[in-house]
Amino acid sequence: MSTQIISGRDIAEEIRGELTERVAALKAESGIVPGLATVLVGSDPASEMYVGMKNKAAAAMGIHSRQITLPAATTESELLGVVDGLNADPAVHGILVQLPLPNHIDEGKIIEAIDPSKDVDGFHPVSVGRLATDSGEFFAPCTPAGVVEMLVRSGNDPNGKHVVVVGRSNIVGRPLASLLLRKGAGGNATVTVAHSRTPDLGAVTRTADILVVAMGRPEMITADMVRPGTVVIDVGTNRVDDPTREKGYRVCGDVLFDEVKEVASAISPVPGGVGPMTITMLLANTVKSAALASGSKV
Ligand code: NDP
Numbered sequence: 001m002s003t004q005i006i007s008g009r010d011i012a013e014e015i016r017g018e019l020t021e022r023v024a025a026l027k028a029e030s031g032i033v034p035g036l037a038t039v040l041v042g043s044d045p046a047s048e049m050y051v052g053m054k055n056k057a058a059a060a061m062g063i064h065s066r067q068i069t070l071p072a073a074t075t076e077s078e079l080l081g082v083v084d085g086l087n088a089d090p091a092v093h094g095i096l097v098q099l100p101l102p103n104h105i106d107e108g109k110i111i112e113a114i115d116p117s118k119d120v121d122g123f124h125p126v127s128v129g130r131l132a133t134d135s136g137e138f139f140a141p142c143t144p145a146g147v148v149e150m151l152v153r154s155g156n157d158p159n160g161k162h163v164v165v166v167g168r169s170n171i172v173g174r175p176l177a178s179l180l181l182r183k184g185a186g187g188n189a190t191v192t193v194a195h196s197r198t199p200d201l202g203a204v205t206r207t208a209d210i211l212v213v214a215m216g217r218p219e220m221i222t223a224d225m226v227r228p229g230t231v232v233i234d235v236g237t238n239r240v241d242d243p244t245r246e247k248g249y250r251v252c253g254d255v256l257f258d259e260v261k262e263v264a265s266a267i268s269p270v271p272g273g274v275g276p277m278t279i280t281m282l283l284a285n286t287v288k289s290a291a292l293a294s295g296s297k298v
Pocket residue numbers: 143166167168169170171172173194195196197198201214215216217235236237238274275276278
């Protein structure tokens with residue numbers, strides 16, 4: 001059986017092309033340039049790299065990005081003041097406060113301070129509630145939204161399928177389950193969510209038409225846990241020691257790719273799978289926010 005490789009890299013590029021056109025059209029129609037503000041507190045190298053990638057990708061498609069870097073000693077009330085300023089700024093359509101924040105700052109408080117109409121990360125309780133109740137205008141969290149796009153655009157629409165999601169985090173598993181349950185495009189799936197207290201995980205994963213894994217456990221899903229013909233999306237991004245590599249490590253997913261690709265009908269790789277989709281969906285949310293603000297058709 002020849003297995004379809006679902007390339008997040010290719011799908012992300014396709015979406016970025018569409019967004020670039022949308023940004024140009026918005027500017028021509030209403031003079032609006034979508035604006036994304038990223039707030040970074042402290043100097044965590046991984047966060048700095050991630051924010052840098054977001055800004056570069058935004059600039060490449062004509063989105064205005066503003067980076068606010070604050071010292072690690074910034075107080076909670078100072079950060080709340082920065083968020084308030086961005087909420088009030090009409091040139092800013094999306095606000096992203098890079099997590100994790102230093103321990104002395106309550107992340108929940110900061111997220112709740114973001115205007116839900118600018119919550120392009122989709123973590124505000126209003127966004128979460130609207131997604132869960134499938135009502136009103138909201139921004140879907142970027143990684144799960146990327147997974148749904150990958151399924152639909154690769155010809156593996158979840159509509160009517162049994163999707164097993166492994167992982168119940170607020171960033172991936174739970175919002176993905178809510179997206180898949182929605183009535184309408186990208187939804188209408190029958191969803192099972194498994195987690196660390198699920199006895200006999202393999203018995204559950206083998207019932208899937210589509211299996212999405214977001215566990216953070218390197219290569220734990222093996223071929224015997226996957227029914228032949230299943231579509232597999234691997235969200236996991238793990239660094240494992242590998243002395244044969246120059247860097248001393250390699251990046252792998254939660255799925256044992258080489259083995260599972262022999263039974264799956266389609267599978268996403270790591271790297272090059274879900275990873276490139278996350279930033280793309282953040283930019284898609286920013287463009288949507290700008291379009292909503294301009295009154296343009298989204
Ligand atoms: P969390 O650690 O927050 O959640 C992991 C989930 O997996 C939990 O619900 C946990 O269950 C479940 N789990 C852990 N071990 C097992 C097990 N042995 N059997 C069944 N379920 C298990 O991780 P995230 O959701 O934040 O991330 C998951 C993975 O996705 C990570 O590798 C992360 O790096 C990656 N990721 C990738 C992104 C991308 O852009 N590509 C973005 C975000 C995440 P329980 O709730 O019971 O503890």
